[in-house]
Amino acid sequence: MTTWLTAAAVLAASPAPLGATARVAGQGAGGAIFSLNIGLLLWTWVLFLLTLGILVWKVFPLIAGGLEERQRKIQEAIDSARQDREEGRRLVEEQTRELARARQEAQRTLEETRQAVGRLREELIAEAEAEKADILERARREMERERERVLDELRVEAVEISLAAAERLIRARLDTDENRRLVREYIGSIGG
Amino acid sequence: MDGLLLQEAAQDAAHAEEWGTDVMIHHIVDADVLDLGFFSVDLSPLSVAPIHIGGLEIDVSITKHVVFLFIAAVLTVVTMWLAARAAHRLEQGEKAPGGLLNAMEAFYLFLRDDVAMANIGSGGERFVPLVITLFFFILFANLLGLVPFGATATSNIMVTAGLAVIAFIVIETAGYRALGAKGYLRTIFYVPPGLNPWMGAVMLLIMTPVELIGKLAKPFALAVRLFANMTAGHFVLLALLGLIITYGSFTTASGIVAVLGPLLLGLFVMFLEIFIAFLQAFIFAMLTAVFIGLIRHAH
């Protein structure tokens, strides 16, 4: 459109009447393949620079913007995918770590329990041993005491018996040395 | 173009011998008539008197090539704008990328990353729009010659020269900005190191014009390469189709051979032409980027 306006402007500026100079272009400069018409060169400049101008002005920013936008979106998609994957990996890692920790915990608890049980058992055994020893000791002491008591009783009894025997003997034969000796021996044998 | 040729062939059936280089040249060179087969549009009312600046005669009349260059410019803007709108809609999350957007995006990314940035290096972002616009503008100008009744503006040396001059100005400006005045002048005035002053002066005197020629040779080669490729391709196509006209009317048998052979060959060349249209647009854009990169890194 602008081109035609330019053409019109050129026409208006031209002093020559329209159509009066009609002729085959290029003939003036040979009309052959190598026609050197500078007008065409000027037209080339005008048209090319107009095209370049319009494209730079309106079109290229749009294309570049669209391309950049798309690139950005793709980049975003890639980034978010990577982020998701990373997040997933992180979660899995966390889970694994958690699981390992739980297992460790369980292991530790089990170990502790085992140790406690062991300790408890030892304690119980030791206690039982001690009690057993205590009981034994007590029993032995009891027996000792019992024996002492029995012996004492025996002594008393023996004295009683001896006295009774002596009474009898005395009644029978009061002054025999032999008898006295016999009594002494008897009592001694009981005390032994 | 084929339709156009066949149309003329029908008109010229009685004068088959007249089909020749004149007609071929006619389809290549610029004109102030748009030949649309069934009718033609006379552009001569849009002609203006040549402007004289000094000894130069400048004719800014709107011609066939100007019209097709204009169409190429419009196509460039429209396709890029459609792709941009699709990209924008995509940005709003309305729609998945479609075919056109995908193709344009692939071109855009390739031209930006592998053509512009790879060759210009860091700081090449500023030149990305130029390289991409050069590619599509030239591509559409090239391809327009392959549609029926179309014309290839890039088979005109002045059009390619115009583009090359733009490339040249950008290249030299980029060099000046990247190297500074001193560094830039060193790309023109070069003295080999290790020479005594007198020899250095002589070398400077001889080499400066050569360096200037070397500077100009690059855009010149750009312009000529594009022009020659587009012209040659069309000449081959036209010559093959011309065979149909020339030999098709001799006898029936020769006619069948003469129609089928060149038609198949023409089809092949047509595909080749499409490829070349892309290739030359790519090479022009690529080399512009390469030259910008080279001069920016010159020291």
Place this chain on the structure above:
Amino acid sequence: MRKESPPSSVVQVGRHAGHGITIAASAALFAWLGTLLDERLGTRPLFVVLGAFLGFGAGFYSMYRRLVLDPSKERDGEPPAE
């Protein structure tokens, strides 16, 4: 940034495509200067021939510099000339 790959063949072709034109054009330029000198001094065809050779040599040196000298400098760590 992108990886630094060795320049593709298209790049190499583009980089050195101007050499032929440069040699031819510089030969033509110096030959033309030679004719001017010859016309002035009346020594035709001495300076035409000398100019053509000089132009060719200068163009060739320009190419030699870019093809041989700069790449070796580049290998030694200096940046390449344009």
